[in-house]
């Protein structure tokens with residue numbers, strides 16, 4: 028079959044990103060041709076500012092080398108501007124006459140700087156700031172001349188001014204509005220910014236209109252800028268950075284509907300269904316974007332439709348911005364100016380150079396403007412995009428939260444304040460400098476990219492917040508997908524919620540069914556989605572769906588924890604942390620008999636035998652004759668207890684018995700992530716119930732229940748759920764909460780993150796206020812756990828595959844023992 | 847090449863159905879160290895040295911998907927067919943030739959001994 032022809036006009040960031048996404052989905056579908064007016068392959072336009080500032084070279088910002096086009100069979104016409112689209116013949120024609128036919132056309136022509144229509148605009152030395160050539164002109168001018176004027180105090184203008192200053196020019200910024208960055212900052216923040224830039228040596232003329240550019244003495248090039256008030260500023264170089272206009276002329280001439288951008292629908296189609304458009308040249312639902320992040324979202328959707336997958340719609344983006352000037356830290360997003368019906372919370376410390384403003388409306392964060400300390404920018408941006416209700420957070424909102432762990436990165440929580448050599452990722456030993464370098468040189472845009480490429484934040488995730496900040500600082504905006512619709516993994520575009528919903532509503536019982544029904548891209552998933560699907564099936568349809576051991580991580584498959592040297596650790600269960608001489612004797616015997624190198628008390632009040640060979644596991648379990656501790660599972664781990672009123676003089680309740688009862692009730696419970704409980708006999712709380720998934724604390728008149736605590740990477744104090752009177756109530760409320768988490772949590776989401784996502788109000792509503800719902804949850808959990816097998820004792824019922832414990836011995840097979 | 851073509855060189859190590867589908871078995875005692883023998887959903891069989899190119903993790907214990915395995919220690923993906931780590935990671939686990947006949951899985955003695 029003959030391939031269809033796809034022609035792309037515009038060799039820039041949006042167009043080529045669309046091709047990359049398309050090649051991932053359907054590498055063989057099209058014969059592809061690209062026209063680019065510039066003589067360079069696709070480069071990272073965002074990084075022109077560091078090039079101007081002398082921090083990077085042009086070579087380093089190339090995103091797709093010429094070889095990339097060749098390797099993917101793409102015909103590339105560099106330096107050729109397309110001048111006409113012939114929709115009847117389905118051809119595009121370039122300046123030099125080159126003609127290409129198309130079945131599908133992608134217009135990605137970007138935008139052009141707006142040139143003020145004033146006298147002198149055509150003089151030599153008057154330029155704009157858009158591409159490599161402009162940047163090179165500026166670098167050249169800085170070498171030979173002294174005075175520069177930048178017209179426009181927006182993001183581009185300020186980055187240009189900063190770069191020229193760094194290259195030794197005297198720079199004045201002339202700005203029409205009353206304050207700098209009026210589309211990103213409020214006047215207070217702008218004033219702080221202006222002060223910092225003035226300290227760097229830049230000069231400003233605000234509320235000033237430029238009326239004329241005047242030639243120098245001998246008329247060879249520009250010499251001065253004349254303002255409306257009659258004053259003049261000397262200028263050997265004038266950079267116009269007064270806004271951009273979408274490049275629509277070509278599309279308009281071809282009869283495509285345009286209105287401050289080429290009009291496209293939610294599938295990025297223009298009014299001619301064969302013609303798609305993406306990038307700065309389009310207008311989608313009345314908005315033309317000028318930042319890369321939304322263009323990448325458009326690219327993904329567009330590629331999907333070009334590949335005939337037909338799923339995915341682009342519904343618009345919320346954007347955030349950051350000025351990429353070294354040493355300046357500002358962030359803004361949403362409706363940062365505030366206005367009618369909105370409230371503002373501000374924090375202002377002009378001496379310390381910090382200003383923060385948050386704008387709220389109807390209990391949601393709708394805007395943020397931060398100066399001097401933007402560590403929480405990504406967090407605010409997340410709240411803003413998710414539209415999360417923030418009533419509960421309100422008191423602490425200003426102090427930020429950020430998803431940075433407490434440990435593992437030398438106590439840093441502000442990326443801007445870190446030096447190049449400071450370690451960001453403690454797990455993998457990655458410094459800030461290494462991450463910045465990778466982002467710039469390898470063209471990374473998202474957290475995922477950074478994880479793949481540097482491994483930073485890919486292990487324990489504790490430093491995720493820092494990496495996000497670094498991305499933000501380098502790229503000037505936040506590229507992360509809105510987490511409300513985060514795909515489970517690369518095998519699908521569906522989110523965890525969508526998968527769970529389909530499994531429930533369509534009574535799907537096997538992974539194969541799920542993958543077929545939801546159109547997975549891979550035949551049997553990957554190491555990310557398989558364990559998740561297995562869990563969702565088992566938790567939604569207990570006793571119906573069948574467990575698939577090959578879809579479990581090795582620990583859950585071998586029912587022991589794999590160690591770095593490939594040996595395993597074994598932790599037998601001690602109900603409520605209680606044991607007896609018999610058990611201890613057996614443990615001692617096992618440790619001797621199997622020469623266990625390390626015997627250790629765990630943090631969960633039990634004993635860990637470390638360094639056991641896999642083939643010995645079954646024999647160890649048998650000799651121990653104790654229940655599995657599930658220390659290896661996304662499952663109930665332990666219930667810690669204090670001694671309580673049986674012995675302790677402060678005790679008000681029988682915490683040990685309560686712990687044993689809870690642990691027996693929950694035996695064999697698998698969950699999205701590990702679950703730990705603790706029970707203390709009085710508020711002195713010796714069992715540390717305040718940092719557990721469920722913490723129970725005895726008081727004179729009953730028990731208090733706390734949920735969603737966590738003692739891990741980031742210590743999270745559990746939140747008060749309710750107080751109950753009887754032991755049975757403790758069981759019912761705890762179980763109902765855990766079942767809710769089991770039914771609605773995303774795989775690998777801890778209770779603390781689950782509760783943060785849905786809100787504590789919802790939890791209280793469903794567990795405390797809705798008695799009927801609570802009982803139903805409780806009963807569903809009991810039903811699911813009925814007859815839960817112990818993998819160590821009744822391995823067959825638990826589906827343990829014995830073959831894994833028997834390595835094939837070469838000596839044996841060599842002698843021909845094989846049938 | 848020479849050793850592989852030689853009938854004498856093939857050694858039957860186990861039956862195909864002794865390997866779990868989308869799983870692996872370990873062969874111990876070879877000169878080159880432990881060998882992981884994988885079986886995919888489409889019934890292909892591959893053998894790799896049971897040492898992840900990253901930090902030596904036991905690939906046999908990983909999750910098998912498509913024609914790849916994910917190392918259980920730090921999640922590198924390795925191509926079963928070649929033993930190469932999937933980009934951006936770089937490295938190779940070392941592959942061994944495999945033959946399946948009449949439900950038996952054969953490996954090359956010479957390769958197990960570290961030759962050929």
Ligand SMILES: Cc1cc2nc3c(=O)[nH]c(=O)nc-3n(C[C@H](O)[C@H](O)[C@H](O)COP(=O)(O)OP(=O)(O)OC[C@H]3O[C@@H](n4cnc5c(N)ncnc54)[C@H](O)[C@@H]3O)c2cc1C
Nearest residue numbers: 037039040041064072108109136137306307317318319503
């Ligand atoms: C200095 C600078 C700094 C920036 N900083 C940031 C930042 O920090 N964060 C951020 O998110 N965004 C930033 N941006 C904006 C970002 O670069 C753009 O949003 C993005 O590049 C737009 O992508 P695009 O593909 O739509 O257009 P472009 O990348 O401009 O690509 C369009 C291409 O099409 C070519 N073309 C146009 N017409 C034709 C034709 N008729 N025939 C052939 N080729 C044609 C053009 O020459 C151009 O190469 C910055 C921009 C600049 C200039």
Ligand code: HEM
Nearest residue numbers: 434435453454455482485486487488591739740901919920
């Ligand atoms: C849930 C939390 C954690 C998870 C899931 C986790 C996971 C991992 C992983 C996957 C690796 C391997 C990384 C690699 O070498 O590629 C690793 C290594 C490491 N982690 Fe963690 N980690 C966690 C918490 C921590 C914490 C809190 C610390 C210490 C403060 C830590 C210290 C280390 C160290 C030192 C290594 C290197 C070990 C080696 O060389 O193999 N980890 N961790």
Ligand code: SF4
Nearest residue numbers: 669675708709712713
């Ligand atoms: S929590 Fe209270 S009851 Fe339990 S051991 Fe401590 S002091 Fe005693």
Ligand code: FES
Nearest residue numbers: 898900901903917
């Ligand atoms: S040892 Fe395999 S990924 Fe690290």
